[in-house]
Each structure stands twice: as structure tokens, then as C-alpha cells.
Amino acid sequence: MALIVQKYGGSSVADAEAVKRVAQRIVAQKKAGYDVVVVVSAMGDTTDELLDLAEQVSPLPPGRELDMLLTAGERISMALVAMAIGNLGYEARSFTGSQAGVITTSLHGNAKIIDVTPGRIKDALAEGAICIVAGFQGVSQDSKDITTLGRGGSDTTAVALAAALNADVCEIYTDVDGVFTADPRIVPSARRIPKISYEEMLEMAASGAKILHLRCVEYARRYGIPLHVRSSFNQKPGTWVVSEVEETEGMEQPIISGVAHDRSEAKITVVGVPDRVGEAAAIFKALADAEINVDMIVQNVSAASTSRTDISFTLPSDSGQSALAALKKIQDKVGFESLLYNDRIGKVSLIGAGMRSYPGVTARFFDAVARQGINIDMISTSEIRISIVVEQDDVDAAVAAAHSEFQLDADQVEAVVYGGTGR
């Protein structure tokens, strides 16, 4: 029998009414003949409320206990979803991450999945039950303590279970209609992308598109699990994330799939780094030791007169203070002159597998941005992505300019012929 794994986010199970609506969706798939495994997040604001309680009790709660606390959230939502399904006449059983066999590392708050051994899920499916699994959580291999998976954890749980159960598809339900060519709050004419490749989706996620987390897409690509991103509030077709977007389906691959943006990064410039072998390595080793994820890196050509160079990089702005502290520690050893910090930046990225075969995309992108009078501060590229850093206030205009330039607006859509809207 075909198996579907569904994941519902916090907004999809925000209250009793939402839980009942989700239960009807789940039962509809069961009625259609599928085995169904459902991964749920905590209801709406539960996690924030629990974090608030923790803060009132302790300014720096131990990770083990914070994980114990937060996992209460999914426990509540999964039991309620199971009850609502029972009320529709179908049997549902809820399972914690630990009961579902989600084995993780011991890093509380940001554990990684090591293995998934869903023996109890398989048994329950074989007995005809619908399985409801707590997202975002697991049990550590070493200490058998409860862990949480950090950001994107529920999506990752769903994909990992889909892989372990050899599911036919993993449906990610959310509060938007799918993946869009740009954030519709910035570009009202943005369109839903019916189908996108794992690679493009990875670049979208890494470039600030919040709909799917990087880890989840990476996991899906590694195990070849088709993802179907759609709204739990309507029956619209959503977005498929698959291994290859075939051009044979009468579908002409658009040059650009979408425009992503990210305002959460900051830029640090290390000024006057002596132009000697190994200095850049020392800087990035210090950052790695402090567990800071560096994104874009730009090194200027050194001024011949000084034999010194500037190195700029971007990083999540909430890592800013610890990065500056880590760098100050090695200032004397490396011998750089000073540090500059700017968190008023934004990143705008153009993503599309089509740009592989269309030269000139970079030039058109930069030109479109320049026509808006926007200055480009940093540039980084991959085979299917071009990212630029601009002033934070210029992000919206840059996104809109790029979106329009590559004919992604809905009123330009006739120019691009898409294939089917699903599979």
C-alpha cells in the first residue's frame, strides 16, 4: 500500500478548530487508500509560551531541561490530532520522537538525527492505524535523554521518517500556498512555483526563503523523497520539490525559478590583514572554533603599498557579538588592524537551474539592480545562484527589480509555459 508522510506546522494546528480540520485532511488520505504517518509541530504559540516560562525560572536553563520542557508542546498537539481522528471513526496512535525511533546526537537544542528505527510505527501501520508522530524531537543515542532538533526540526523529522519508511511522498503542510518566485509581501505579483528541483530549493532555503529548512531539503535529496509543500487551509496544488524537473513534460524550464532575500545577516570586515600565507585560515579557524556559520566571503586585492588586505564576510547577525569576540582574541597573533561591523545589510539571491545554459544572467541581474540606484556591496555565485549584498533598505527594491527583469511576475507569466501543476 502506498505510504504518505504528512507534516503539519504550528499554524496548521493552532487551536481546536484547526486540529479538527487537519484531522479531516488526514482521514481523507486514509479513505483514499493510503497508509498515513503524520508529523506535527507544537500548537501555534505553545513553544513561545514555554520559553517564556523557562525564562521566568532561569536566565540560562540547561539544554537537557529546556528540551524536556519544549517537547511537551508536540506531545499536546499530537494527542489532540489523534483524538480528533478517533472522533472521525479512524484509529490514530500518537508517538513521541523517542517512541517513533528518532535517534539523535546529544547536542541539546540542535541535535542531529543519527538513525530512525520506526518499528512501532510499522507495527501500528500494519494494524491499520494512522500514526501521529511528534516533530522536532528525538532521543540521544548515548544518554537516552530527550533532545530537540533545532530549527526546521519538524520538517526534518517528517523527511527522515519518510526515508526510513520508504514513503512515496512527504507532504509539508504550512500556512502559505507553496514556494513562490519571491516573498509575496514584497512582490505582490509573485507566483507559486509548481515544481522545483532539490538543488534550486536548497539554494532558495540557503538564501533566506523560509518555507523549507535547508536540513529538510538536504535530507529529502539524499534519500530521493519527493516533497510536496502546500497549504493546510485550502486544496491548492502547492509546490513539488523533486530530483529533476523534466523538460519533457511540455514544460519549458524558466531561466530563473525565484528570487530569495535574507535580512538576518550581518557583515564583518577584518581591516588590514597582513598579506601572508595562512592569515585568512587563522581567521576562519577562530570563527569555526566558536561554531559560527560564515556565509559569503570577499577578500580584496591587497594594496601593493601596504601588503595588507581587507577580508569581509557575512554571518547570521545573532552570531555577531561572539564572532567579534572570537576575532579580537586573535587580533595580536594575526596582526590585523581593526574590525568593522554592519548589521544593516540584506542579501538578494537569484536562483535557477536555467542560468546554467543562459549566459548573461549575472549582467542582467546587476543591471536591473543598478537601474534602481542600488549599490552592490558583495557578490557570491554558485552554478545555479547569484547572491548580492545591499543596504538593508534596498532589499525590497532589488527583489522587485530582479523579479520583473526575469519575467517572474504573474502578468508576465504567459511568456513562460509551465507543465502540469502536480505529479
Place this chain on the structure above:
Amino acid sequence: MALIVQKYGGSSVADAEAVKRVAQRIVAQKKAGYDVVVVVSAMGDTTDELLDLAEQVSPLPPGRELDMLLTAGERISMALVAMAIGNLGYEARSFTGSQAGVITTSLHGNAKIIDVTPGRIKDALAEGAICIVAGFQGVSQDSKDITTLGRGGSDTTAVALAAALNADVCEIYTDVDGVFTADPRIVPSARRIPKISYEEMLEMAASGAKILHLRCVEYARRYGIPLHVRSSFNQKPGTWVVSEVEETEGMEQPIISGVAHDRSEAKITVVGVPDRVGEAAAIFKALADAEINVDMIVQNVSAASTSRTDISFTLPSDSGQSALAALKKIQDKVGFESLLYNDRIGKVSLIGAGMRSYPGVTARFFDAVARQGINIDMISTSEIRISIVVEQDDVDAAVAAAHSEFQLDADQVEAVVYGGTGR
């Protein structure tokens, strides 16, 4: 090292401030050199809120899922208590019932503890940590599903852990100062009982005193665990529940320990039961099959003219409807005439090991009640208890009359010499 098991009820951990106060109490015992294991209930209204959510989703939620839902409550409180202790510089680790080795039957909502295998608790104690354990919950031996223990479950968890860990004492923290000679809301001059035997406490609990649940006291008696009932809001000495209240400590055993009352019962009279062998058995078998707990039973002498008799019994009034239904099913077979139902009754019980050696207690009790013009409807006695059933509106007056008659009022206390207030 001496080991203390403490249990804090929902009102003792009702909010962040209460959690911090409890943490200080726990740390004080640790500082005093004890190993400490703490059992916590869900915070204040959490259980009611979760039940309300369940009701919104399903009118009759499956027991398995209701247990999964409700156990989120203790998960939250235990993590918060552990965090608050960590904030005071001591290591605390929280454990679910399952992690603490509380193995139960599979009866969701009212599971019984089969075994306690607290291996992880012992390890954590050996490493110097304070252990925080979720009360009210366990894991079923057969299906490995999460269960709850029903009423009094957290107290029972604490006593069961104390027995399995061979603890020196089990402290039950609550929002009152201990066990009183009567409910202080009815008898303002009621006094705290400094020390009481398991047997008397069992009779108190069975007679409606709500401070300790019957199961918890039974468990403590079976394993000889001294219970210390006290308030988490002050440092008052509370009440000790122990195997024997020695008369050797310069303490004269009072005749009566206390007066308990219970308004939660109803009375059913089976009218005109044929006076044949086995008819009463048939009636009570039907009730037992419907899992109804019958309390007091009175059978009238049969009227010689009719060869029929009336049988009256009391039962929890929330079982009233199912009891009537069970009896109606056997009406034709047994051949009784009719059923009478009265839920406007109340039970008043006099409890005291001293009444063993003081004849005339019954007469004094009945006389004191009669002087208030109160009619006695049913009577039942044990070696250390006398219970009467009266009109519900007469309960307060009957309690006050008995309390005064046996010199339990605070202004009469000089007449009775108590021993020490602790151990």
C-alpha cells in the same frame, strides 16, 4: 547517605514564582546532606486546560491519547523545577515516569503501578544530581504506552519511588499545613494532627479527608514508608503518618484523631427484595460487574408479612446513573419492586485508634448528633471508625458537634497532651 523523596502538588508549582520557591526548599535539603528525589504534579490549572482542549476536539477521547496529552503537564513542571534548581547552582535532572521506571498496568486513566525500576534515578543520585520525576504517570508493561495513574497518582508515585529507593521519608507538600482534626472550613477551631497511624489515616482518606489519597497511604503502609504531610508555603511541622503512634513518648493517645466528612456519595435503596438466599449477592455482583465501588450497606430485617426486605447502599454519586442502569437490568431476575435514589446525603466519620479501648464512643457520638436535631440514616463501623449518613444539609452541624464532643477544638486542647511534633 539519607534519601528524602519529596512530592509537590499542583498548587505548590502553580507559577514561576512558586517553582522558584520549591527549588529553594529542595536545595535546602540537598545542602543539609540528603540525597533528594522530587515528584511533581502538573502546574496549577494545566490539567484542566488540557482536558478542556481535549473536549473541544473530541467528546470521548481514547484513553491512550488522553494519557499522552495529560502527561505533558508534568513534563512542563518537572523541567521548570529542574531549571530553577540549576539556577541555584545545583544539578537537577528531570525524568518522565517511563524514564524513572514506573511500570504500570495498561488501564489508561487509572493504571496501577506493577513495579518501579529506578535504575536511571539511582545513577543520577550516585552522580550527585537531584532527581525530578513526573508524578501521576508511567509506562504500561505490555504495550509500552504512556499511562496515567488516576486520582492520587502523584502521591502514589512518590511513595512507590520512596519504597523502591528505600528512602528514609516521603514528604508530601501541599497547600495546607497538614492533616487536621476536621475540615477547618467547617470547624474553624480544628487543629493540626502532629502524628497519626497509617490505619487511622486510611480511614480518614476513605471517609472523605482529601489531603492524602487512599492508594498512597496503603502503599506507604505496605512498605513502611513514613509520610510527612506539610505545606510548601511555610515551615510549619505538618503531620507525620507512621506505623505506630507510640504512647511512650509522653504522649497520651487521644480517643479520637479526627472527624472526616464526605458529600460526594449517593444512596440507592433496592425496595422489596425477595428474602431468598443469593438475592443480595446477585445485586452486588451486578454492581461489581459494572465496576461500581459500593461503600456502606444496610439491609433491613424483612417484614414477616411480606417476606421481602429493603437493601440500601452508598456509592460515589458520579456512579449513580450506571448503578441504576445495572440494577434495572436484573430487576426481573431478582424480582425486587423498585429503586430509590438520593444524592442529597452526606457521610460523617469519627476516626481514632483510641476508640478500641474506650467503650461508649458510639453512644457519645450519636448523642451529640441527636442533640443538634439531626437524624441518622445509616451507620457503619470498623474497629477504629464510626460513620453515619445524614441529610447533606446537616453535615456541617454533625461534624462540629462530634468535633466538640470529643474535645478536638483548639480551645480544648490543653486537655490532651501531645508528644513531639515530629521525629
